[in-house]
Amino acid sequence: MNELMVAIALWLTANFGLPAVHSNPNVEFVTYAKIVALRSREVDEDKTQSVTLQPGQREALSIYNNDTKTIYLRDDWTGETPADLSILVHEMVHHIQNLAQMKYSCVEEREKMAYHAQKKWLELFGRDLESDFEIDGFTLLVITNCQR
Numbered sequence: 001m002n003e004l005m006v007a008i009a010l011w012l013t014a015n016f017g018l019p020a021v022h023s024n025p026n027v028e029f030v031t032y033a034k035i036v037a038l039r040s041r042e043v044d045e046d047k048t049q050s051v052t053l054q055p056g057q058r059e060a061l062s063i064y065n066n067d068t069k070t071i072y073l074r075d076d077w078t079g080e081t082p083a084d085l086s087i088l089v090h091e092m093v094h095h096i097q098n099l100a101q102m103k104y105s106c107v108e109e110r111e112k113m114a115y116h117a118q119k120k121w122l123e124l125f126g127r128d129l130e131s132d133f134e135i136d137g138f139t140l141l142v143i144t145n146c147q148r
Contacts, residue, residue, distance in 0.1 A: 001027060004079070008092045016117055018096045025095040026070040035060040035072055061133075062087050064094035071095065082125035083132040090118040106146035115144055 005024045012018045039060055063072045071091040078084055093114040097104075104110040119129050119140075129135040135143075 001079075004085075004088070005092060008085075008089055009096065011121075012089070012092060012096060012117055015120065016093075016113065018093070018113075019100045021096050021099050023069075023099070025064070025092070026068065028070055028072050029075045029077065030072050032060065032074055035063050035074060038063050038065065038072060062091050064091045064098070066094075066098045069095065069098065082122055082127050086118045086121045086127075086132070089121045090114045093117050106148065108144055108146050112144040115140055 002024055005027075009021050009024075013020050061074060062077070064070070065072065071088070071094075073087065073091075077087065079088065091114075094110070097110060097113070102110075115129070115135075122128055122132060129140065130137075
């Protein structure tokens with residue numbers, strides 16, 4: 001996994017002007033409920049066991065924690081497909097943004113680069129965000145621009 005993260009970080013640096021990083025994030029494989037809990041800042045994982053998605057809400061696939069420098073991937077993540085690897089690419093962007101102390105007006109703005117890199121990664125394999133993650137152009141516009 002370390003070699004994969006180094007390769008992804010080099011690809012991100014070479015293709016997106018992100019600064020080089022010299023340390024990999026921690027990676028933990030956790031349940032869907034744990035990722036939802038981390039996203040909602042819940043501490044009791046039991047409260048999220050029967051989570052139902054609200055209209056327009058996307059399923060939680062992963063999350064990056066700035067404080068612990070940890071990527072949390074779902075425990076069913078295998079890394080065997082371009083889509084799986086694109087999730088790691090997305091979270092590696094957040095790791096680099098964190099280490100470089102990049103500042104953003106809002107959380108959504110921080111997502112712009114991560115989704116752009118994920119999109120470009122998928123395109124290397126003839127894939128796209130819409131077919132692999134049901135994220136169309138309008139949805140991408142909404143989730144990467146400040147809402148306030």
